[in-house]
Amino acid sequence: MKTTSIFSQVLCHLIAMTLTLRQGVHPLPVPTDIPICTASETAQYSLTFTGKWTQAAFPKQYPVYRPPAQWSNLIGVTHSSDYHMWQRNDFASNGVREFAEKGEAWTVMKEVEAAGERIQSVYGILSAPAAVGGTGQMNTQFEVFARHSYLSFIVRIVPSPDWFVGVDSVDLCDGDHWKDNVSLHLYPYDAGTDSGFTFSSPNFETMPQDRITQITASFPSHPANSFYYPRLKHLPPIAKVTLTKIKKTNQIISLLLEPTQSNQLPTGNEIEDTLINTPLDCEASVWSPWGLCKGKCGESGVQHRTRYILMHPANNGAVCPPLEEERKCFPDNCL
Structure with missing residues (x-):
């Protein structure tokens, strides 16, 4: 490449x-407050x-x-x-x-x-x-x-x-x-x-x-x-x-042998390898504006608003909330 x-x-x-x-270079002074390797x-x-x-x-x-x-x-x-x-x-x-x-x-x-x-x-x-x-x-x-x-x-x-x-x-x-x-x-x-x-x-x-x-x-x-x-x-x-x-x-x-069950010795400074599953919560967008009120004149109607998923959940993260909502309303400009 x-x-x-x-x-x-x-x-x-x-x-x-x-x-x-x-x-032709000269040693630099060694700080006195740092441990010296001997x-x-x-x-x-x-x-x-x-x-x-x-x-x-x-x-x-x-x-x-x-x-x-x-x-x-x-x-x-x-x-x-x-x-x-x-x-x-x-x-x-x-x-x-x-x-x-x-x-x-x-x-x-x-x-x-x-x-x-x-x-x-x-x-x-x-x-x-x-x-x-x-x-x-x-x-x-x-x-x-x-x-x-x-x-x-x-x-x-x-x-x-x-x-x-x-x-x-x-x-x-x-x-x-x-x-x-x-x-x-x-x-x-x-x-x-x-x-x-x-x-x-x-x-x-x-x-x-x-x-x-x-x-x-x-x-x-x-x-x-x-x-x-x-x-x-x-x-x-x-x-x-x-x-x-x-x-x-x-x-x-x-080189030392690769660690195996037969030759691996505890050193007190080993790192355990464990399976990590980080929970990722669902993320949803903000609600859209309420839609038009649908219904007959003189009677209550229904209007809706929606939102969408920004991030799907993973690894037992919080599930997504409802993506659609409705409420009662009364039609405007009713003739």
């Missing part, structure tokens, strides 16, 4: 530039991103075609504590904006490059191919160093105005050793650059630009929003990420 080719060219360019940047060796991790974006969990306006629900490429970086790819309640950079709105990676890659010494080298860049379908999965591997023990990444929700999921500065180091497993639920974020309310909204630039905010069941508080579920206290997770430290045997790196 053309998009994959462009993405590969961007990554190759960034590799060359970051190798150049490593020469692990003596580097660590390799496998990253598994799994979509949980199902029609049962997110029935409202679920995109089934042109395009159907899916995930963009994953773009990430391992970094030191003084760098942020993106941050909640902060403004999205131009690179994050272009990626969240269009899935274009060039500018955000250039921003990573411009971070200079804060990015450890080519090993600090990670990517994974796009996942087909809302429950698609993507995998990649990466390396971390004691001075660059943080992981950040971003994945665009497709289709959407400027919505994404990701993690910001997850520390994989715990004092003098690396964490074995980290599992995180992921929830949707709004980049604050497009004002569309639905998955398929046309481009509508936010002026002035807003801050990155987490989308919840009640925020934005607008019935048209694709994630608006007023009956829920919290949205179910739309994706999850699992980070697994790769074991080294005689300096040969080997």
